[in-house]
Amino acid sequence: MIRSVVLGTGSALPERRVSNADLEQQLDTSDAWIVERTGIRFRHIAGPHETTATLAADACRAALNSAGVAAADIDLIVLATATPDQTFPATATKVQAMLGIDDCVAFDVAAVCSGFLYAVQVADSMLRTGVHRRALVIGAETFSRILDWEDRTTAVLFGDGAGAIVLEGQESDAATGRGILATKLHADGRHNDLLYVDGGPSTTGTVGKLRMKGREVFRHAVVNLAAVLEETLVIAGLTSADVDWVVPHQANARILDATSRKLGLSPDKIVVTVDRHANTSAASVPLALDVAVRDGRVRQGEIVVLEAMGGGFTWGAAVVRF
Structure with a gap:
């Protein structure tokens, strides 16, 4: 395959x-x-x-x-x-x-x-x-x-x-080969008003500014990220015990902590860069992945889970045998 x-x-x-x-x-x-x-x-x-x-x-x-x-x-x-x-x-x-x-x-x-x-x-x-x-x-x-x-x-x-x-x-060998093993994406547009930009070409003709209701976003993030991570592991035929590293969207350290607890994952398996980069939106996962690869944590053959949630709401995960 x-x-x-x-x-x-x-x-x-x-x-x-x-x-x-x-x-x-x-x-x-x-x-x-x-x-x-x-x-x-x-x-x-x-x-x-x-x-x-x-x-x-x-x-x-x-x-x-x-x-x-x-x-x-x-x-x-x-x-x-x-x-x-x-x-x-x-x-x-x-x-x-x-x-x-x-x-x-x-x-x-x-x-x-x-x-x-x-x-x-x-x-x-x-x-x-x-x-x-x-x-x-x-x-x-x-x-x-x-x-x-x-x-x-x-x-x-x-x-x-x-x-x-x-x-x-x-x-790639189906059982042991490297590569992307599974992905899963979601979206729910009903939550537009919790995290959005108040402008755009077809509405205001301006770029607009970011607006967010942080408490509500936090609540959805913890539930959705834990659920999609488990969902994607099932598709890949794996469990949380098989995971070597989770590289999550770097939005908030408290979200990362709450997600790891909800999944029963050791905090040592979570790659964290939010302290030095803050939330870089779509850049945060690949930024954190590159940091972990270059400092030697993520190595070839390991199971790495990428996951994120953003405005829309949109959320998703990918399981990779690195």
């Missing part, structure tokens, strides 16, 4: 790192308040010369280098973002041009914080048909551009960044 195998990972962060102490200078907040409620200590904020596309391209270069693959060998780019450089064309095509790829399929996926999981399933489906061979799957965001910097309840939560993986369709 053909499976989509992760050949390499990469990530990129803006040059400017902003601490909680820095935010104390402009918001009615404190380091202690932010850390206690979210676990966040730092975030990176894009400068004038940095965009979703430039961060994505840097992450792709790192992933290609990690994989030992030339940009010219990529025939599919799927980029997850809620903060594109332009309404159109797709930011993926800008990344394609930055990487010097003359021709390949390139498009964006919009599912907010779950976007990378959606992009993974789309790319995996296209690779398994055999029509495409190698893909760059990217999550990239500049959420700082849609934040209300006078709203302390949301401004402290988010950061900018990008993460990418190189996937290759390979013949």
Whole structure:
């Protein structure tokens, strides 16, 4: 059977790192308040010369280098973002041009914080048909551009960044082979008003600002993330005891703790980067995965679960034999 195998990972962060102490200078907040409620200590904020596309391209270069693959060998780019450089064309095509790829399929996926999981399933489906061979799957965001910097309840939560993986369709043993073993996605549009941006081209003609009802989002996140993780493991024919690492969406340390307890997973198996990156939306899962690969935690042959939930609501998970 053909499976989509992760050949390499990469990530990129803006040059400017902003601490909680820095935010104390402009918001009615404190380091202690932010850390206690979210676990966040730092975030990176894009400068004038940095965009979703430039961060994505840097992450792709790192992933290609990690994989030992030339940009010219990529025939599919799927980029997850809620903060594109332009309404159109797709930011993926800008990344394609930055990487010097003359021709390949390139498009964006919009599912907010779950976007990378959606992009993974789309790319995996296209690779398994055999029509495409190698893909760059990217999550990239500049959420700082849609934040209300006078709203302390949301401004402290988010950061900018990008993460990418190189996937290759390979013949794989059904029982022991590497690659994506299972994916599962969900959406429930009834919860639009709990996490959204109050603008758009066809409504206000503006970009708008992020709005969130944090308490309600927290409650849904813990339930949905635990459920989809278990659901995806069942599809893969595995149990939580088989999992080596969980790489979750980095929204809030308390959500990560509550999810691990609900599943009976050791906190030591949860990759956590929210303290240094904050919530980077679609970028958070590939960013955290790249950190764990590069520091030696995630190794070839291990079972890794990726999971996320975002506005919409959308949520999903993927089980990978790395």
